[in-house]
Amino acid sequence: xxxxxxxxxxxxxMAGPSSSHTAGAVRLGLLARNIYNxxxxxxxxxxxxxxxxxxxxxxxxxxxxxxFLGFSVCDKRIKTVxxxxxxxxxxxxxxxxxxxxxxxxxxxxVIEGGLNILISGNSVGAGEIEITNINKFSxxxxxxxxxxxxxxxxxxxxxxxxTSIIQKDKVNIASLHCDRSGKGKDASMCICLDGELSHxxxxxxxxxxxxxxxxxxxxxxx
Amino acid sequence: MKYPITTxxxxxxxxxxxxxxxxEIALENEVDKxxxxxxxxxxxxxxxxxxxxxxxxxxxKSVELSPSGMSGNNCNKLQKxxxxxxxxxxxxxxxxxIYALATSEQNLRMGTIVACPTAGSCGIxxxxxxxxxxxxxxxxxxxxxxxxxxxxxxxxxxxxMSLAGAVGGCQAECGVASAMAAxxxxxxxxxxxxxxxxxSALAMKNILGLTCDPVCGLVxxxxxKRNPFLAIHAVTASELAMADIMSKIPxxxxxxxMEQTGQLMSPLLKExxxxxxxxxxxxxxxxxxxxx
Numbered sequence: 085x086x087x088x089x090x091x092x093x094x095x096x097x098m099a100g101p102s103s104s105h106t107a108g109a110v111r112l113g114l115l116a117r118n119i120y121n122x123x124x125x126x127x128x129x130x131x132x133x134x135x136x137x138x139x140x141x142x143x144x145x146x147x148x149x150x151x152f153l154g155f156s157v158c159d160k161r162i163k164t165v166x167x168x169x170x171x172x173x174x175x176x177x178x179x180x181x182x183x184x185x186x187x188x189x190x191x192x193x194v195i196e197g198g199l200n201i202l203i204s205g206n207s208v209g210a211g212e213i214e215i216t217n218i219n220k221f222s223x224x225x226x227x228x229x230x231x232x233x234x235x236x237x238x239x240x241x242x243x244x245x246x247t248s249i250i251q252k253d254k255v256n257i258a259s260l261h262c263d264r265s266g267k268g269k270d271a272s273m274c275i276c277l278d279g280e281l282s283h284x285x286x287x288x289x290x291x292x293x294x295x296x297x298x299x300x301x302x303x304x305x306x
Numbered sequence: 307m308k309y310p311i312t313t314x315x316x317x318x319x320x321x322x323x324x325x326x327x328x329x330e331i332a333l334e335n336e337v338d339k340x341x342x343x344x345x346x347x348x349x350x351x352x353x354x355x356x357x358x359x360x361x362x363x364x365x366x367k368s369v370e371l372s373p374s375g376m377s378g379n380n381c382n383k384l385q386k387x388x389x390x391x392x393x394x395x396x397x398x399x400x401x402x403x404i405y406a407l408a409t410s411e412q413n414l415r416m417g418t419i420v421a422c423p424t425a426g427s428c429g430i431x432x433x434x435x436x437x438x439x440x441x442x443x444x445x446x447x448x449x450x451x452x453x454x455x456x457x458x459x460x461x462x463x464x465x466x467m468s469l470a471g472a473v474g475g476c477q478a479e480c481g482v483a484s485a486m487a488a489x490x491x492x493x494x495x496x497x498x499x500x501x502x503x504x505x506s507a508l509a510m511k512n513i514l515g516l517t518c519d520p521v522c523g524l525v526x527x528x529x530x531k532r533n534p535f536l537a538i539h540a541v542t543a544s545e546l547a548m549a550d551i552m553s554k555i556p557x558x559x560x561x562x563x564m565e566q567t568g569q570l571m572s573p574l575l576k577e578x579x580x581x582x583x584x585x586x587x588x589x590x591x592x593x594x595x596x597x598x
Contacts, residue, residue, distance in 0.1 A: 088461065088465065089336065089339070089341075089461070090332055090336055090347070090454060090457030090458055090460070090461050091336070091342070091347065091350050091457070092461075092464075093422065093423050093456075093457045093460035093461050093464065093469075093486075094350070094351060094354045094420070094422045094423075094453055094454075094456065094457040094460075095350060095353075095354055095420060095421070095422070096420070096421055097353065097354060097357040097418060097419075097420050098418065098419065098420075098421055098425065099416050099417070099418055099419075100412065100413030100414060100415070100416050100417055100418075100419050100425055100428070100525070101372075101413045101414045101415075101416065101425055101426075101524070101525040101526075102425050102426070102525050103421045103424055103425045104470075106416070106425070107421065107425070134523065137523060138522065138523035138524060138579075140373070141372075141373055141374045141522060141523070141524040141526075141596065142524065142525070143373065143416050146416075158357075158418050160418060162416065163415075163416040163417075188472075209468065209470040209472060209473070210421070210423075210424060210468075210469065210470055211421065
């Protein structure tokens with residue numbers, strides 16, 4: 085991983101013991117929480133490969149759950165998260181799997197409720213993470229940028245109207261990643277931003293008639 | 307960047323030409339990137355320093371074992387030893403070894419630590435920096451300057467190679483942490499820019515080839531005890547550098563060698579727990595019991 089800032093080197097302050105298996109797990113959980121953005125009926129955490137085989141010793145299970153409950157990487161409750169009221173009020177379970185087609189530190193969040201969503205991500209080292217898939221769409225989310233995540237009906241002009249709404253806030257777009265399930269079917273857009281979007285801007289995008297899901301996911305604190 | 311620096315050579319000349327110290331150049335560069343002010347960078351360093359001190363304080367008191375049950379009570383043993391008999395290395399060295407164990411044991415019991423540069427190597431820099439500062443009444447501002455100096459050393463290395471055990475082996479984690487600690491210590495002792503850089507170079511050169519073969523895949527064996535070892539290793543590097551003993555191989559070439567060594571190292575010895583200590587008879591027996 086390319087680290088160009090001394091701040092990256094002398095941080096993060098985190099609950100041990102592993103940046104990839106503990107802090108990374110918390111951050112993956114936090115992103116999954118922000119993507120789902122509601123209380124689910126049930127969540128299944130599927131841990132793969134190294135996450136599955138060394139996850140218990142590293143507290144990966146605790147980290148994923150703590151993140152999903154909104155705890156930060158240095159929250160002292162991570163260690164005892166199973167005993168917290170927040171955890172007791174959530175219906176969750178863990179599965180431990182081996183799949184060599186997946187990243188060594190891969191996780192799936194299978195979330196059921198008003199909306200059924202499958203979120204997949206990896207912990208790629210030194211606490212850095214990536215969300216790679218939401219349902220069948222490939223996305224690019226790493227928590228380093230404020231990100232607008234959209235699922236909508238694939239048709240001409242949607243990208244242009246969304247980006248012109250963003251320009252009203254004068255926010256620069258750092259990257260834009262699109263995918264679709266098929267021509268004219270569901271499509272997804274992942275827009276990483278250099279600044280903050282206003283409430284009005286998000287509301288206007290939400291009001292766009294072809295949008296199914298609109299999420300504004302704030303960047304994670306280091 | 308105000309001073310384009312990706313190598314130790316560039317860092318040395320930027321300091322020399324502008325008559326500045328490493329932390330001053332590093333701060334100016336960080337501010338020049340436009341994301342943080344000098345105050346914010348110093349504040350982040352202070353937060354990290356405070357968290358390091360808190361981890362030591364907590365670790366000194368605790369005898370709680372890790373979730374695996376393999377480790378967690380060695381800091382206590384060492385403290386008891388030094389209550390009865392002193393180290394032949396002197397009082398500050400006693401403190402360094404105790405603090406290094408305190409911090410890395412806090413890490414494995416899921417306590418709060420600073421991953422500086424990584425969680426597995428989290429005891430090395432705090433133990434050296436804080437022990438020396440305490441015993442020599444160093445002001446907090448000077449400690450922060452030393453931590454920023456360490457950060458700049460780590461940044462330069464990380465521009466060339468990943469500081470992850472899975473990519474470069476433990477030389478890239480505990481080895482680089484020891485180089486950063488050696489630089490920070492030399493900075494606090496009033497060493498010149500050249501001596502600070504040489505201390506880091508000597509520490510890196512001596513640790514080339516260190517593998518990452520954690521037993522049961524956990525950050526415990528050999529990681530915890532490696533922290534006090536490599537903290538004292540950093541002191542040795544600083545001692546030599548303060549005597550103007552230089553590395554014959556320049557620091558940037560040592561980083562190249564470390565990067566190459568990491569590439570040549572078998573994947574079995576890079577955090578996969580498929581070789582070395584991790585596949586000894588005892589380790590495999592432990593794994594059977596723990597990873598159920």
